[in-house]
Amino acid sequence: MHLEKKKTLKALAIAATIPFVLTACASGSTDTSSSSDSNSGDSGSTSSDTAQIEVFSWWTGGGEEAGLNALVEVFNAEYPDIEFENGAVAGGAGTNARAVLATRLEANDPPASFQGHAGLELLDYITAGQIEDLSFLYDEMGWRDVMPQELLDLITVDGGIYSVPVNIHRANVMWANPSVLDEYNLDMPSTWDEFFAAAEVLQAGGVIPLALGEQWTQLHLFETVMLGELGTDAYNGLWDGSTDWASADVTSALETFNRIYDYTNSDAASLAWQDASQLVISGDAAFNIMGDWAEGYFRVDNELVEQEGYTWAPSPGTGGTFQFLSDSFTLPVGAPDRDSTIAWLKVAGSAEGQDAFNVQKGSIPARNDADQSIYPPYLQEAMDDWSSNAGAPSLTHGTAASNAFKAEIETALGLFLGTRDVAAFQDALVAAAAAQ
Amino acid sequence: MRGDSHPVSLIFWTKEGSVIKSLQRHWLSIALLSPSLILLGVFVYGFIGLNINISLTDEVGLNNNDANFIGLENYIKLLDDPRFHIDIWNTIVFSFSFIGITLALGLGLAILIDSKIPAEGFFRSVYLLPMAVSFIVTGVVWRWLMNPATGERTSGLNLLFDVVGLDFLINQWHLTPTWGMLGIAVPAIWQMSGYTMALFLAGLRGIPEEVKEAARMDGASELGIYRRVILPMLKPVALSAVVILAHISLKVFDLIIAIAGKQIALDVPAIYMWQTTFDAYNFARGATLATYILISVAIFVIPYLIVTNRKEKV
Numbered sequence: 001m002h003l004e005k006k007k008t009l010k011a012l013a014i015a016a017t018i019p020f021v022l023t024a025c026a027s028g029s030t031d032t033s034s035s036s037d038s039n040s041g042d043s044g045s046t047s048s049d050t051a052q053i054e055v056f057s058w059w060t061g062g063g064e065e066a067g068l069n070a071l072v073e074v075f076n077a078e079y080p081d082i083e084f085e086n087g088a089v090a091g092g093a094g095t096n097a098r099a100v101l102a103t104r105l106e107a108n109d110p111p112a113s114f115q116g117h118a119g120l121e122l123l124d125y126i127t128a129g130q131i132e133d134l135s136f137l138y139d140e141m142g143w144r145d146v147m148p149q150e151l152l153d154l155i156t157v158d159g160g161i162y163s164v165p166v167n168i169h170r171a172n173v174m175w176a177n178p179s180v181l182d183e184y185n186l187d188m189p190s191t192w193d194e195f196f197a198a199a200e201v202l203q204a205g206g207v208i209p210l211a212l213g214e215q216w217t218q219l220h221l222f223e224t225v226m227l228g229e230l231g232t233d234a235y236n237g238l239w240d241g242s243t244d245w246a247s248a249d250v251t252s253a254l255e256t257f258n259r260i261y262d263y264t265n266s267d268a269a270s271l272a273w274q275d276a277s278q279l280v281i282s283g284d285a286a287f288n289i290m291g292d293w294a295e296g297y298f299r300v301d302n303e304l305v306e307q308e309g310y311t312w313a314p315s316p317g318t319g320g321t322f323q324f325l326s327d328s329f330t331l332p333v334g335a336p337d338r339d340s341t342i343a344w345l346k347v348a349g350s351a352e353g354q355d356a357f358n359v360q361k362g363s364i365p366a367r368n369d370a371d372q373s374i375y376p377p378y379l380q381e382a383m384d385d386w387s388s389n390a391g392a393p394s395l396t397h398g399t400a401a402s403n404a405f406k407a408e409i410e411t412a413l414g415l416f417l418g419t420r421d422v423a424a425f426q427d428a429l430v431a432a433a434a435a436q
Numbered sequence: 437m438r439g440d441s442h443p444v445s446l447i448f449w450t451k452e453g454s455v456i457k458s459l460q461r462h463w464l465s466i467a468l469l470s471p472s473l474i475l476l477g478v479f480v481y482g483f484i485g486l487n488i489n490i491s492l493t494d495e496v497g498l499n500n501n502d503a504n505f506i507g508l509e510n511y512i513k514l515l516d517d518p519r520f521h522i523d524i525w526n527t528i529v530f531s532f533s534f535i536g537i538t539l540a541l542g543l544g545l546a547i548l549i550d551s552k553i554p555a556e557g558f559f560r561s562v563y564l565l566p567m568a569v570s571f572i573v574t575g576v577v578w579r580w581l582m583n584p585a586t587g588e589r590t591s592g593l594n595l596l597f598d599v600v601g602l603d604f605l606i607n608q609w610h611l612t613p614t615w616g617m618l619g620i621a622v623p624a625i626w627q628m629s630g631y632t633m634a635l636f637l638a639g640l641r642g643i644p645e646e647v648k649e650a651a652r653m654d655g656a657s658e659l660g661i662y663r664r665v666i667l668p669m670l671k672p673v674a675l676s677a678v679v680i681l682a683h684i685s686l687k688v689f690d691l692i693i694a695i696a697g698k699q700i701a702l703d704v705p706a707i708y709m710w711q712t713t714f715d716a717y718n719f720a721r722g723a724t725l726a727t728y729i730l731i732s733v734a735i736f737v738i739p740y741l742i743v744t745n746r747k748e749k750v
Contacts, residue, residue: 099714124717128499215699267585407716414700
């Protein structure tokens with residue numbers, strides 16, 4: 001009773017701050033209110049035997065929303081008795097959605113299912129006992145046979161799997177402008193040393209070697225550089241404690257990272273990731289490192305043809321490794337209608353559901369038995385790599401580290417950007433790792 | 437709600453007779469006030485207390501029922517945090533430039549408008565208009581205006597400076613190392629100086645013409661009248677303006693997010709609090725930052741309240 005009370009009070013405290021922040025971020029607060037209304041009200045008077053599920057996500061625009069809608073269509077066809085309620089909260093990468101979600105979980109008012117990056121981003125929910133272990137569903141549906149073992153290993157926490165991944169994105173992709181490469185007679189660099197050689201040529205010609213955006217895109221660059229310089233095993237060891245953050249290898253990787261900043265645009269901090277891609281499209285810059293959602297931006301938004309308007313390769317030093325992130329859905333403890341949520345998760349994990357979703361979203365299915373022919377060329381190549389490459393988790397996108405660890409690394413990176421002091425950066429990273 | 441007001445009145449009943457009498461006289465106003473007093477008590481002071489309570493524990497993560505009391509440890513740890521140092525520096529740079537320049541501009545505009553210019557109403561509205569815009573909108577527009585790109589991609593104000601030949605004014609705006617907050621202060625000044633002008637204008641209009649006349653009769657110059665008569669009489673207005681601007685500047689959050697997103701170089705306590713609370717679920721540190729913000733605002737507001745209270749009693 002006492003605990004209950006304390007929890008409710010705390011939820012109220014968090015709730016009280018949210019309106020301010022939400023209005024400050026000028027986001028779709030109407031979505032939130034409508035979704036919570038539907039959850040609390042007993043609106044079953046009109047159709048008493050229709051179950052309802054409210055699925056919480058931050059997919060509110062572009063290919064993401066289209067993907068979600070396609071998935072819902074599959075769901076509606078299979079479970080016509082369950083009404084789908086879209087509880088999406090606007091805001092990139094879920095920053096607003098997560099604040100709203102935290103409040104509802106604290107108040108024991110969870111949605112039927114919510115979106116989260118598969119992996120350690122879910123750790124807080126798991127240790128708080130707020131989401132259920134879904135191992136039983138993996139056994140029942142035979143998903144262990146159709147999802148790569150490496151993925152299953154990396155999203156298993158304390159022996160359990162707590163979410164159903166619907167898609168896979170690749171983080172370690174370097175994008176380039178083919179005409180700029182032709183003009184300077186350059187190839188896609190396969191190591192950072194090759195990049196630095198190319199960068200000298202490009203800079204002499206007045207081209208920005210590497211287009212860079214705001215701070216999170218630099219964290220994204222950071223993780224791909226660490227992967228490229230340390231190698232897959234050592235990089236993966238950073239997250240399970242088997243690689244020492246204080247080692248000389250990490251120092252030299254950080255020095256490489258530091259050197260890259262000599263070849264980037266000075267206005268990076270004021271650019272979104274799309275703006276950085278735009279620099280590559282216009283030919284102001286030659287290269288950019290971004291996850292493969294950028295492919296949709298090149299192909300769909302800018303109507304470019306692959307290999308003519310844009311080209312790609314694994315980021316330097318990461319050939320043969322697939323650095324991934326994955327969006328997934330969960331089963332919250334105390335979900336209003338557990339069976340309906342499980343129905344939703346079954347569709348999310350099905351081949352049909354994943355194909356419907358991913359063609360729209362511009363990502364590849366987490367399963368390796370999808371229908372390749374319906375995907376565009378880039379994604380077909382990504383699917384081949386996904387089933388053959390070594391796997392590495394993404395830090396920026398929630399797979400590699402807990403929220404707390406990631407936040408400390410983010411702060412360390414931000415401080416480094418002001419000072420460019422590699423030694424202090426490494427000290428801060430070591431301290432962050434030690435606190436975990 | 438109505439039931440709740442009873443215990444409150446009971447406390448008064450136990451006191452001496454005069455209180456009872458005044459209560460009998462004022463029972464309606466007390467009853468009408470009590471809902472808002474109770475809401476205020478719970479949602480403002482109750483939560484301030486709850487927040488301070490959390491800041492004295494080690495609550496981290498969503499599973500926080502086993503939090504331990506650790507006293508002032510969070511407060512001490514933050515003082516050693518290099519990110520918090522940047523926050524303090526940024527807040528100081530922003531507050532001084534924003535408050536100082538806004539006051540000066542506001543006063544200047546008020547004096548100009550007060551000097552019987554034609555179409556006074558038009559100019560007054562023009563200067564006041566930015567107030568009607570939210571900080572988010574201001575931020576988005578100024579993000580474009582203060583584009584720091586160089587070379588062929590130069591745009592916004594930098595392009596304007598380039599075209600009219602004021603090349604020396606071209607700068608990195610909010611991306612200037614160390615002093616980037618001055619760039620953030622520019623849109624804030626643009627937005628709030630009109631409001632400050634309105635405050636000063638009201639103050640100027642409140643000064644009786646006779647006082648100025650008397651000064652002129654005594655042979656004071658126009659400049660002298662401003663220095664010795666008008667400005668001293670504007671002191672209470674200036675004090676109000678400082679308090680209003682100070683609490684805005686200490687809590688600035690949306691403007692920075694709209695212009696620059698979350699980046700450490702332009703970090704302030706409010707952004708650090710948001711990130712550490714909702715991105716990292718470090719509730720204890722977030723609560724500690726919130727308390728520091730509260731204390732910094734209180735340093736400005738409480739003396740002001742005491743002064744005004746004293747005046748009202750006299």
